[in-house]
Amino acid sequence: MKKIFALLLILTGLFSYAQKNYTLSGYIKDQKTGEVLIGAIVIIKEMPETGAATNGYGFFSITVPEGEYFVSMKMVGYETKVEKISMKQDIKRDFILEEKNTTLSEFVVSDERTNSNITSTQMGMDKINIKDIQAIPVLFGEKDILKTIQLLPGIKPVGEGNAGFYVRGGAADQNLILLDEAVVYNASHLLGFFSVFNSDAIKDVTVYKGEMPAEYGGRLSSVLDIKMNDGNEKMLGVSGGIGLIDSRLNIEGPIVKDQGSFMISGRRTYADLFLKLSSDTNLRKAVLYFYDLNAKANYRLNENNRIYLSGYFGKDVLGFGQTFGTDWGNATGTLRWNHLFNNKLFSNTSLIYSNYNYAIQRGSGTTGLNISSRIEDYNFKQDFEYFINSNNELKLGLNSIYHTIVPGIITSTDPTQTTTISFPFKYAMDNAIYITDNMKVSKRMSFNYGFRYTSFSPFGPGSFYTYDAIGNPVDSVTYNSVRWLHTYFNFEPRITTNFIINEKSSVKAAYGRNTQNMHLLSNTTSENPSDLWVPSSLNIKPEVSDQFSIGYFRNFKDNMYEFSAETYYKTMTNQIDYRDGAQIRLNQDVESQLLYGTGRAYGLELFLKKKYGRLNGWIGYTLSRSEKQINGINNDMWYPAKQDRTHDISVVGVYELNKKWTVSATWVYYTGNAVTFPSGKYEIMGRVINYYTERNGYRMPAYHRLDLGATMIAKKTAKFESSWTFSIYNAYGRENAYSISFGPDPNDPNRTVATQTSLFRFVPSVTYNFKF
């Protein structure tokens, strides 16, 4: 590791200039709200190869030789600003960008088109601007970032109406989902029909499909980094929406004008009101809703110190009279301190809490049971960004997480019964250090290279078993006090390189290793709130992936069209699958139900996007494969993983008819998941039972769907804005298979049939949005 350090120092030194240099640094902000802008680009016109982008807190720093420069600042959706700046000394100031004054600002022909997709080193990454997704139709008209990213190549939905997703052949638990740096363990509401992210409260979304920068770690497939709005620091604002399924309200404003602000955003569904209309008395008794609350406040102590406090709280409630009830939810909290040591060294210190819990009630009175479970993290994170010179940007930091997992506490619903059964708690420490340098070698060549070094240590108190090949316990140790069980160390090198062919095209290549120590056990076809998170243990080894990828990026027509082709090959070790008839829930020996093996995934992703103009949108196509080889399954042969999808197409189009109306459409098509169907049947104990010959040997039918949407701006003045959004989900009423089950033919007891359940056909919605 010392060698790497030395190499870093030499490289960073090599490309700095000997002449007198000065640093321009500061924050870039929105003119109207004072909200800092993430990912705004600063370019020195005289040195077009030198550029900087604002970091996650809106800060940039750029160092140039003494002289006079035209500095331009760009951000999608904002008017580009050019200023003449004389660099005779270090300059530290903030810049203001003005939002484009059009109805749907980003979709207007602009003379300032950026080609950052060509010039940036990062590959396998997509950034989503919340304003961009406003026009895209979604289920129930509830705009949802998780649904929108599933329209990008390489990112695929788990299933109908499901907020879970698969990235590049990885499983749904291999995505790191961060909300203001806090891990969100279950990102779905209503068993996956909505995501927990209320887009009113979200400012910025970045998704990395494998080659994540070294500051991220802990999951194999992707990082979804979501940042909440800071709140308007100029004036009080209220916005909201009223829809068929839910309503939203968002309040933001200054704490002290231009010094600090707050934001509170809430949402509540009332889907169960529909159930009251049902003729079925049982359905009328059902309860089904969720709510969530995002809140954030920030305050600038002085020009070098700023504090942020943000939190999320959400809950789902689902119940059927006295017989069954369940609720689950996430809570996260983040306290951050931004500190500028000087105009080149930015520091952020975070204290993060995250909690996911669920409770299930079965029955009531003397025979009922309550089961509760939770996972809780305390997380400390220190990040430094060192803007060494115009060619090097160094990031380094450390991260330490203390995990507590409560697999299940069972109590009686009868208050006189005091017996409690508690499954042993699980504890682990999760530590990491990282260093990464973004380096421009020449006008054409740049590298982003670094590593992450992690340790993961499950610890006692507790009893720890090891199991043999057929799942019988062979050994155990019991610790009665805090004691390390084992520590897994992993070294994760990451490198991305960009070679710019010309201003229209570039080639990028990347390699990255990722490690995952928290694993989700789920043996159902859709996400379930009671799916179990388990840490690496003596039996479950850290999952490790190595991904290689190469991509070609090309822009056409003065950056109006962006095209990219990316291919990847990924190997994964210590992948988990389940023994036949595995019992995952409420099983103390759950690790005895698992099998381990390797995985591989590879694919090609094509993406064509029209960024500007009255008509804009994209077409994405993915050709891919994801397979596993696990001893004990399918005669130890390679077999398709559940998430293996051969073809995946998405088409998104948004057309601005006039200043008032914007219409949009999306169409998706994908190969069905790999599933297990019976090939035979037999009779036992007086029943006809399915006979299975292999796992994942069949396919669900292909899925396709068209959604239509329209947005009408009802009123737009400086003080008040309102709009109506209309949408139809599944406009041609395709009966997509949600599940297929095999059982007796209702018409002929002597036969068996396959029954397909499909969920949504022609779901219309209307939402009224306002802002003042």
Added chain:
Amino acid sequence: MKPMKKINGNGIIMLIGMVTMIFGGCQKIVNINLNDSNPRMVVEASISDQMQVDTVKLSMSVNYNQSNTFPAVSGAKVTISDNAGLVDTLTEIIPGNYITPLMQGVPGRTYTLRIVANGKTYTSSSAMPQPVPIDSLTLVVSYGRGGLRVRPQVTFSDPKGIVNYYRFAEAINDSMLTNLTVVSDEYKDGMVLTQELSARKNDGTSIFSGDSIRVDLQSIDYGAYTYFRTFNTITRGGGQNASPANPISNIDNYALGYFSAYSVRSKYLVVP
């Protein structure tokens, strides 16, 4: 503490029901092109500690799209032996049904089933646990959908210090119910346990006044328990189970089915 109930994907299944109802979803029979499968031997075999006829039933699996006619396996040589040196050869009385009129099981012994059929040999062994008596069989009355509902409930004392597995068999008017309930004493060792059983007959009708109810408490071994437990997890998952498979059999040579040596104690009542 009441015996643990299975918590399965019911939440999802109920939610899906609600969603399909509200948003125009639907269920329909579809034609799926399924592969042919090699026929496999299916064994249903048990021996009890009672003076009763124990049967071994042999049949073959068929392709999924065929009708529910399962070929009986005739002419097999079936023996059950115990670890005390007793060997009994079973007689085929109707095609595929082999009986042992002689043998009465002894708790504590281990039984071996051996089948030679169509040139293949299948074996299994099962240990017969000590019987556990039922303390009481009562009726629990509740008001549910469709009015009054009567559920039988058994109470028994789990022997402390040993691992026990139980299967409950319920007969209403001498007709055995096809549903299957098994529990283990995990987390409940040595406690007084109660178990509610089905309130419905095989034809779906409720228990009624005058019906006779018999409940058998079978003490079974781990192999048989694993078969019945995985049988339930696999058959109850609906379309939700991501990796459905065959229940884990305790018979070798790729046979489907089970062999259970069990001891049993019963209680009987007539619904007043």
